[in-house]
Amino acid sequence: MLSHSPDAQHPTLHPLPIVDIMPPGPHQPEDGDRQAELFDTQPPPWELAAESDCEAAAVVFSEAPFGPFHYKIPTELLGLIEPGMRLRVPLGKGNRSVQGWCVGVETSSLPARSLKDVLEPCDESPLCDPRLIKLVLWMSHYYQAPAGQVFDALIPAGVRAGAGTRQQVFLTPSPRALDDEQVDALPSKQKSAVRHLLAAAKPLTAAQLATLAECTEAPIRQLRKKGFLSAETRRVLTATGPLHSVRDRSAVQIPELTEPQAAALSQISTAIESGKQQTLVLHGVTGSGKTEVYIRAIEAVVRMGKQAIVLVPEISLTPQTRHRFQDRFDDVAVLHSQMSAVERHYHWQRIRSGQVQVVVGARSAIFAPLPRLGLIVLDEEHDASFKQDSVPRYHARRVAYVRSQIENIPLILGSATPSLETWHATSTGHATLIQLNQRIAGRPMPHVQLVDLRTPGERSGGGAISRPLQNAVRETLKEDGQVILLLNRRGFATTIQCPSCGHVVACPECDMPLTHHRDGGKAVCHYCDYQIPTPPWCPICKFDGIRYSGLGTQRLEVEVKARFPDAKVARMDSDTMRRPGSHERVLETFRSGELQILLGTQMIAKGLDFPNVLLVGVINADSALHFPDFRAAERTFQLVTQVAGRTGRGNRGGRVIVQTFTPEHPAIQAASQHDYLQFAEKEMLQRRKYAYPPLGSVARIIIRGPVEETTEAFADTIVERLELSRDKLSAEVRILGPAPPPIAKLRGKYRFHILLQAADSTSLGETIRQAVATLKPVAKDDIQFVIDIDPIDML
Ligand SMILES: Nc1ncnc2c1ncn2[C@@H]1O[C@H](COP(=O)(O)OP(=O)(O)OP(=O)(O)O)[C@@H](O)[C@H]1O
Numbered sequence: 001m002l003s004h005s006p007d008a009q010h011p012t013l014h015p016l017p018i019v020d021i022m023p024p025g026p027h028q029p030e031d032g033d034r035q036a037e038l039f040d041t042q043p044p045p046w047e048l049a050a051e052s053d054c055e056a057a058a059v060v061f062s063e064a065p066f067g068p069f070h071y072k073i074p075t076e077l078l079g080l081i082e083p084g085m086r087l088r089v090p091l092g093k094g095n096r097s098v099q100g101w102c103v104g105v106e107t108s109s110l111p112a113r114s115l116k117d118v119l120e121p122c123d124e125s126p127l128c129d130p131r132l133i134k135l136v137l138w139m140s141h142y143y144q145a146p147a148g149q150v151f152d153a154l155i156p157a158g159v160r161a162g163a164g165t166r167q168q169v170f171l172t173p174s175p176r177a178l179d180d181e182q183v184d185a186l187p188s189k190q191k192s193a194v195r196h197l198l199a200a201a202k203p204l205t206a207a208q209l210a211t212l213a214e215c216t217e218a219p220i221r222q223l224r225k226k227g228f229l230s231a232e233t234r235r236v237l238t239a240t241g242p243l244h245s246v247r248d249r250s251a252v253q254i255p256e257l258t259e260p261q262a263a264a265l266s267q268i269s270t271a272i273e274s275g276k277q278q279t280l281v282l283h284g285v286t287g288s289g290k291t292e293v294y295i296r297a298i299e300a301v302v303r304m305g306k307q308a309i310v311l312v313p314e315i316s317l318t319p320q321t322r323h324r325f326q327d328r329f330d331d332v333a334v335l336h337s338q339m340s341a342v343e344r345h346y347h348w349q350r351i352r353s354g355q356v357q358v359v360v361g362a363r364s365a366i367f368a369p370l371p372r373l374g375l376i377v378l379d380e381e382h383d384a385s386f387k388q389d390s391v392p393r394y395h396a397r398r399v400a401y402v403r404s405q406i407e408n409i410p411l412i413l414g415s416a417t418p419s420l421e422t423w424h425a426t427s428t429g430h431a432t433l434i435q436l437n438q439r440i441a442g443r444p445m446p447h448v449q450l451v452d453l454r455t456p457g458e459r460s461g462g463g464a465i466s467r468p469l470q471n472a473v474r475e476t477l478k479e480d481g482q483v484i485l486l487l488n489r490r491g492f493a494t495t496i497q498c499p500s501c502g503h504v505v506a507c508p509e510c511d512m513p514l515t516h517h518r519d520g521g522k523a524v525c526h527y528c529d530y531q532i533p534t535p536p537w538c539p540i541c542k543f544d545g546i547r548y549s550g551l552g553t554q555r556l557e558v559e560v561k562a563r564f565p566d567a568k569v570a571r572m573d574s575d576t577m578r579r580p581g582s583h584e585r586v587l588e589t590f591r592s593g594e595l596q597i598l599l600g601t602q603m604i605a606k607g608l609d610f611p612n613v614l615l616v617g618v619i620n621a622d623s624a625l626h627f628p629d630f631r632a633a634e635r636t637f638q639l640v641t642q643v644a645g646r647t648g649r650g651n652r653g654g655r656v657i658v659q660t661f662t663p664e665h666p667a668i669q670a671a672s673q674h675d676y677l678q679f680a681e682k683e684m685l686q687r688r689k690y691a692y693p694p695l696g697s698v699a700r701i702i703i704r705g706p707v708e709e710t711t712e713a714f715a716d717t718i719v720e721r722l723e724l725s726r727d728k729l730s731a732e733v734r735i736l737g738p739a740p741p742p743i744a745k746l747r748g749k750y751r752f753h754i755l756l757q758a759a760d761s762t763s764l765g766e767t768i769r770q771a772v773a774t775l776k777p778v779a780k781d782d783i784q785f786v787i788d789i790d791p792i793d794m795l
C-alpha cells in the first residue's frame with residue numbers, strides 16, 4: 001500500500017511552510033461552554049446594523065476546553081493586552097473565571113455583544129514574543145497537543161508562578177499632581193515628595209520616594225489619600241545574591257584551530273553571515289574537536305551582537321561542558337534540571353532582557369527567550385533525550401529546526417554518530433554536511449577488539465568479564481591507566497526465578513520481571529518503581545533456593561572489585577546518581593586520577609574527555625540489539641561508537657574491547673571499525689525496505705485503561721476512525737494494530753498501541769487529527785489515549 005520514490009519527502013527536516021501554519025482550529029467546547037467564535041460565525045443580516053468594530057483576544061487553555069475562544073477586550077483594557085500574556089476570562093455557563101494564554105489580538109467587525117469580556121490581564125508584559133508564539137502554534141499543530149499545554153512547557157513553572165518575586169506598589173503622579181497651583185498649596189513635605197516623583201520620571205515605591213524626598217512615608221500616604229498619586233501593583237524580582245557564578249578566565253588557553261576545524265568554521269561563518277536559515281550537520285569523529293568549532297561560531301555570532309543556544313543531553317551538563325563555554329564568554333546561562341524555580345526564573349529574566357550571550361542547556365533550553373537569537377547548536381544531536389516523553393511530546397531537533405526557520409538563522413547539528421534522519425537530510429539537500437574525519441593532534445582512533453562470548457574459552461568462571469578483558473584491565477592498571485566499563489542495565493540481577501517451579505517474580509502493576517537490587521535487598525520494577533523485599537524463597541512453591549540471574553551494574557561492580565582488589569572503583573547509574581551533584585563528584589574524582597575504574601550505564605558513554613582512559617570495555621554490546629524497535633541497531637551502533645570514543649583521547653593511546661554474542665552484526669561490525677558510513681548505508685536499506693523513518697513518517701497512539709477488554713475496544717474504535725479519515729482524505733497511511741506493546745501493562749493499566757506509517761508527515765498528521773477530533777473516551781471507563789508523533793520509545 002505504501003509506495004516510495006527514492007526522493008520521498010524528508011519527514012524530519014523537510015522545509016516547513018511556517019507562514020502557512022494555522023492556529024489550531026476551534027475545538028467544540030463542552031456543553032454549556034459555548035463561547036462565540038469570531039471566525040466561524042456569519043452574523044445574520046438583521047444583526048449587521050448593530051455591529052461595530054471591536055478588539056478581540058483569542059485565548060487558549062491548558063485544560064479542556066482548550067480553545068481558542070474569542071473574548072472582547074473592554075474599553076478600559078484597550079491597549080493593555082498583547083499576545084503572549086495570560087488573561088483571566090469567564091468560561092462556561094457559570095462563567096467561572098479561568099486563566100488562559102492570549103495567542104492573538106484582532107480588530108473585528110462582528111457583533112461584539114456575542115462575545116464575553118476579558119476580565120483582566122495576568123501579566124504586565126507578554127511572556128512570549130510573537131516568534132515564540134508562532135513556535136507554540138506550530139508545536140500544537142504538529143504534535144497535536146493543546147496550545148495551552150505547549151505554553152506551559154515553554155514558559156517554566158518558576159516563571160509562571162513568579163518564583164522569587166514579590167508584589168510591590170509603585171506610585172506615579174496623577175493628573176492633579178500636574179496642576180502647579182494645587183501642588184503649591186500642599187504642605188512642604190508633600191510638595192517636595194510630588195516634585196521628586198515628577199523629576200524621577202518613573203514609577204517609584206513609597207520607600208524609594210521617601211528616600212529621595214528625605215521624608216517619612218506619612219506625607220506620601222497623605223498624597224495618596226488626596227489623589228495626587230496613583231498606585232499600581234507590579235511583580236518585581238527580589239531574589240538576589242550569586243544565582244550564577246562567574247569564572248576567573250585569566251588562565252584560559254585558546255587552542256589554535258586545526259586545518260579541518262578551520263575549514264568547518266569557515267563554512268559555518270558563511271552561513272551565519274548569510275542571514276538565512278540553513279541546517280549544517282557537523283559530523284566529526286569522537287575527539288575531533290567539535291566543541292571548539294561551536295565556540296568559534298558562537299564567538300562570531302556574539303561579535304555581531306547576537307546570541308546563541310547550545311543544546312546538549314542533560315547528562316552532558318557536567319562542569320566540564322559548562323566551563324568550556326563559561327571560559328570563553330562573558331555571560332553564559334546554564335539551564336539544567338536540578339535548578340530551583342527561583343534560579344530558573346532569575347536566568348529566564350536575564351535571558352529575556354538580552355544580557356545573556358549563550359544559553360547552554362538540555363532539551364527545554366530550545367525555548368530560551370533570547371531577543372537576538374543568531375545561532376542554534378545541537379550537540380550529540382542523535383541523543384534520545386532530546387525527545388520529551390510527556391505532552392507536548394516534541395523532539396528538540398525538530399523544534400530547533402522550526403525555530404531556526406522562524407528566526408531565519410543557521411542550525412548546527414553535531415555528532416560523531418548522526419541520527420539517520422539527520423544523515424538523510426544531508427543527502428537530500430535539506431542540510432549541508434561538514435566533516436571532521438580526524439582526531440585532534442593526529443591521534444589515531446582506538447583499536448577495537450571484538451570478543452565472541454559464544455566461544456567457551458573466552459568466558460572465565462561464569463562472570464561478566466571475559467579472559468581478554470580481564471587481561472586488558474590488568475595491563476592498563478599496571479600502566480597507571482584508567483578504565484571505563486559499560487553495562488547498560490542497572491541493578492544486581494535482572495531476573496529472580498525459582499529453579500524448581502519456574503516462577504519469575506514480577507511486578508503486579510506491570511507484569512514485568514523485577515530486578516534484584518543488592519542495596520537493601522529490594523526487588524524493584526524498573527518501569528514503575530514498585531518495590532518489595534527480595535523474597536528469600538519462591539513465593540509460589542516455597543522452594544528454598546531462588547535464583548538471581550541476568551547481569552546488572554551492581555553485580556558487575558562486585559565482580560570487578562573481587563577481580564581487581566587493589567583498584568578504586570566507582571559505579572555510575574541512576575541508582576548511585578540520585579543526589580544533585582553526585583554525577584559531577586564522581587567525574588571529578590575520576591579526572592583527578594583517584595579512581596581507576598569507572599563502570600556504569602550509558603551515562604558514562606557520552607561526551608567525557610579524559611586523556612588517561614586507556615581502556616574501554618563493553619560488557620554486553622547486544623543488550624539493546626534485540627529490542628522490538630526499528631532503531632535498535634542504530635542505538636547499538638551509537639552506544640558502542642560513543643563509549644569507544646572515550647579512550648585514546650590523550651598521548652598514550654587507547655583500546656577498546658567489545659564483548660558480544662553477535663560479532664557479525666552490521667551495527668557491531670561498523671562500530672568496531674569506527675565506520676559511520678558503512679553503518680548508515682546498510683541501515684538506510686533496511687529503513688527503505690520497511691518505509692521507516694527517515695524514509696517515511698511514523699506515529700504511535702497508546703491507549704491505556706484499567707480493564708483490558710474496554711481498553712482494547714476503545715483502541716478498536718480509534719482504528720475504525722483512523723481508517724475512515726484515511727479513506728476520506730485518500731491518504732496513503734498504513735495502520736497497524738491495535739496490539740499490546742512490549743510493555744502491555746504499566747502501573748496497573750492495560751496498554752494497547754496503534755502504529756501509523758506514511759510517506760509524509762502531513763497526511764499522517766491529518767489522518768490522526770481528523771480521527772480524534774471529536775473522540776472522547778467514556779469517563780467511567782477511565783481510558784486515556786496518547787498521540788506520539790515521531791515516537792522514539794516503542795515499548
Ligand atoms: N585545535 C585544537 N588544538 C588542541 N586541542 C584541541 C583543539 N580543539 C579541541 N581540542 C581538544 O581536543 C579534545 C577533544 O575535543 P572535543 O571534546 O571538542 O571533541 P568532540 O568532537 O566534541 O568529541 P566527542 O564527540 O567525543 O565528545 C578536547 O580536550 C579539546 O579541548
Ligand SMILES: [Zn+2]
Pocket residue numbers: 507508509510511512525526527528529530747
Ligand atoms: Zn511495575
